[in-house]
Amino acid sequence: MCFHLTCSTCNGPYDGKWSKTMVGFGPEDDHFVAELTYNYGVGEYRIGNDFLGLTLQSSQAVSNAKRLNWPLTQVEDHLYLTEAPGGYCFYIIDKEQPDCDPVQKVSLAVSDLQRSVHYWSALLGMKVIEKNEDKKIALMGFSDNQCKLELQDIGGAVDHGTAFGRIAFSCPRDQLADIEALMKKEKQKILTPLLSLDTPGKATVEVVILADPDGHEICFVGDEAFRQLSAVDPKGNELLDEAMAADKSNEWFAKHNKQKASA
Template identity: 45%
Template sequence: MTSISRALHYVFKIGDRKASYEFYTKILYMKVLRHEEFEEGCKATCNGPYDGKWSKTMIGYGPEDDHFVLELTYNYNIGEYRLGNDYRAILIDSDQIYDELDKAGNARKTDCGRLAITDPDGHCFKIGRGSAQHKISCVAVNVADLNKSIDYWHNLLDMPIVEKTDKHVILSYGAEQCKWKLCQLGGDKKIDRGTAFGRIAFAYPGEKLLELQNKVKAAGGKIINELVTLETPGKADVQVVILADPNDHEICFVGEAGFKDLSRVDCQADAAMQKAIADDDSNEWFSQFKNGKKAAE
């Protein structure tokens, strides 16, 4: 059975756009696919609970039509975010990146044989071999109650189970899609989302978004934003519903048709991001930040 949902991207907040740009493009070999600047906070809190100027940069190994990518959100004048224990790792398969990291010796080898490396904001990436092409293959997060999470993602959101153990479950809306891995925290630990918390996004038929929202509402699920239309200057509008699972992992279901138009790769995106970094004068700003100013609590 073919799913009507499709994994699109995972959202990170970044504190230093220049350092992040260098990491993602020079170490992970991702390409800037889109870059957009906004004068005020997102109606669906895409940039977190902040009202000021911000930017969104889509970055990855190809268009979201057939690749899972990352969304880097940057809030002006916020230099860092506190990591919680909710995020675990993003898995990338790439022979080239693995071999280069292994040769450089600047990554840690994990028990599963992957190489672990962190971005400038502390997000962990685990690189594995077995693919001639670069590919984001899985997003792994922690949960406090695995069975409760399985009930939500599998039974309520209809996400098929690919693999299940007593410590984790892997789900996916399609064989070729990025997988979603839920890992049980040890002991009776609670999920701490910090201020760096992320969000996963899926495409969904626009005419069925309200039906999905009502289904989650009827089941007592948490809805962060009911069906709303988001505008991007000069580009397509999209409809979204923002949910939260039992661990407050945020989930964005976005109307497929509008998003397909919005998500076209922009060949000027890399230049636009570099210009924004230069215009922001971030080197001077970060010298002030490192002296204790403007951190997100």
């Protein structure tokens, strides 16, 4: 999130302040993990049609939602739809949580299925696991036992709104330059050329960030350093609880008769 120069002081102590939290069912080495970014000075985002949902298998999650009176809509046998507070869709399979990662797939919208399948398979190396021409859906993945990527042709333009995200994959560090070179050769979009990102007190990682034909951002990060950076923090839950309790941004904006910005 970038603020205009004219707003450099309008949000007081919350100007430019943000928080990043990684959440998942296990370590990033073998689990899909979501990165949640919270901007203290932003009160609303416009959701696009790019992210169609995340599907996970957990009867416990269904039970939790019912116990907490969280809205659930049954879309078919053993499958429920629910929404996160930000409006993102989650599909929950009402079956016992597997021993491996319960996150089954992430679904993204595309405007041309054939073009997108070519990009993700021929250029990025994903395997096509399943394809349904009638439903205009393709299920893809780098491995049979990892979270899958589902591409669904929506028959129109993909709108990323202002709340769009990025999907990231780790790979051996020495493959990053080859990925960048291939994208240059194929005249595909490179948003961030190969570079090093420093994290104070932690490992320096190398990344290259791409965009597929519909503008979905894709980050490839060197695995060796990333494994150090992504180690589970045993105090993660405690730190998150403390940060949420300490967030007084709503009170500050109300006291100063201000509204949080819309992104």
